[in-house]
Amino acid sequence: MTDINGTSTDALATYRTQTSNASSTQGSDELGQDQFMELLVAQLTNQNPLDPQENGDFIAELAQFSSVEGIDKLNTSVESMMSDYKSSQALQASSLVGRQVVVKQDTAYWSGEGNVAAMVDVPEGATNVMLSITNSAGALVGEIPMTKAVPGENGILWDGKDNEGNVLPAGAYKFKATGVVDEKAKTFEVYGSAKVNSVTLAGGDMMLNVAGVGKVPMSDIREIFE
Structure with missing residues (x-):
């Protein structure tokens, strides 16, 4: 008769080892609850009668198995939630195609019609706030005095026209x-706007x-326009 002692460590160790090995193979090879119980019963049946399993050790082993199994189920649930979140995020992002968004960059695209939205982050105590507009060659093409600027984010619209x-x-x-x-002269943070052409997952x-x-x-979107 095989002498098997230390059941509370052997069964759980075997479960963990086989579960770890199964993670790289098909799910059907994984040691589940039924297989674990069969292993535990076999060890109890073949234990040394002169040094039998203590009740406390037996209970502790079952508790550890439940903990390990619970963590596995939690990981599966979290992975499922992340997948659902990404799908929801993709659906939300796709709805932005064709719309104007204000993002954290100082460049805006003028389509030739309508208005271009921008946002300026004005600090406390700022005066003489001015929004300057330059073209791709770096030439100044327009200036908009922000006489009503207040501390915080200030929205502004540019009609695509120069100073004349x-x-x-x-x-x-x-x-x-x-x-x-x-x-002291300061430069403030500006957020420009442009149309969303498409969405990609990178x-x-x-x-x-x-x-x-x-x-x-x-995550850099600050405002969305119709």
């Missing part, structure tokens, strides 16, 4: 916001392909 009221050609334009804080992250700007993480 002439409509500018379609293309990418760069925004720059400046002002005075504590009697490295598990949703990326928006923004006209005239390129790929922008979905």
